[in-house]
Amino acid sequence: MFSGSIPALVTPFESDGSFAEKAYREFIEWQIAEGSNGLVPCGTTGEAATLSAEEHFHAVRVCVDQAKGRVPVIAGAGSNDTRVAIANIRAAKDAGADAALMVPPYYNRPNQEGIFRHFEAVANSCDLPIVLYNVPGRTVTDIAVETVGRIAKAFPSVVGIKDATGIIQRASAQRIAAGADFCQLSGNDDMALAFNASGGVGCISVTANVAPRLCAEFQAACADEDYTLALDLQDRLFALHVAMFTDASPGPVKYALGRVKPGWPLHLRLPMTEPNEASRAAVDDALVAAGLL
Structure with missing residues (x-):
């Protein structure tokens, strides 16, 4: 259902902190023109934690409207409160999203049975396809391989996973546990090459915000099993x-966008702040190495 380069979209804000809708629409249009294979509005990179529910799903509706069915839209919709997660997935469906990206409950630290029951309640509440999002570095909650398999087999609407565990073996283990047709997307750009070689089919990407064409070409090379080209692009x-x-x-990705798209509204909402000097220098050097500056 989903594959290739799928940017986890940043959310542009004006200097007064308001949502910059015109810039967002232009950004989505650029992403599609550059070859991105899907869009994820209002995820971690989109500063979803700082958006009100009204802002969140307005941004999703804008994304869906601008995409116009040309690429799928996977809306960020997770919560650590099961009732809120249910409301979110229904709102994502009402907004026209093709799927919802759902983290397991964060902060609460449920056990594996609690994680399963959470997704059971969410899946039973709405028929919108669900992509699990396993990012224990942020949630302090790891969806175990066995639980991924159990969820995938129990609920047909759970169609895939964004794996940001940083454990490359998970791609093989989850392929065995959940089946070869279960859609596995890397959540780590730097691991996408090895992840794809292990059975992954794409990446929900931060870097694709800045380098959408290169990321799309990289994913296409992997899909074609042209790993010589893929390795060159990875380098x-x-x-x-x-x-x-x-x-x-x-912070760094918004700074990078400001370098490749001068004048674009790139303000951050607290508690996020501008990247430090060393980070900005690293971004500048990397943009030069990628041929983007």
């Missing part, structure tokens, strides 16, 4: 993948 992009996390995200 070209690697420093940029690393630079995106040299300070708290999405």
Whole structure:
């Protein structure tokens, strides 16, 4: 259902902190023109934690309207409160999204049974396809391989996973647990090459915000099993993948966008702040290495 290069879209804000809708629409249009294979509005990189529910799903509706069915839209919709997660997935469906990206409950630290029951309640509440999002570095909650398999087999609407565990073996283990048709997307740009070789079919990407065409070409090379070209593109992009996390995200990626798209509204909402000097230097060097500056 989903594959290739799928940017986890940044959310543009004006200097007064308001949502910059015109810039967002232009950004989505650029992403599609550059070859991105899907869009994820209002995820971690989109500063979803700072958006009100009204702002969140307005941004999703704008994304869906601008995409006009040309690429799928996977709306960020997770919550650590099961009732809120249910409301979110229904709102994502009402907004016209093709799927919802759902983290397991964060902060609460449920056990594996609690994680399963959470997704059971969400899946039973709405028929919108669900892509699990496993990012224990942020949620402090790891969806175990066995639980991924159990969820995938129990609920047909759970169609895939964004794996940001940083454990490359998970791609093989989850393929065995959930089946070869279960859609596995890397959540780590720098690991996407090995992840795809292990059965992944794409990446929900931070770097694709800045280098959408190169990321799309990289994913196409992997899909074609042209790993010589894929490795060349990986080498070209690697420093940029690393630079995106040299300070708290999405600070570095918004700074990078400001370098490749001067004048674009790139303000951050507190508690996120501008990246530090060392991070900005790393981004500048990486943009040069990628041929983007």
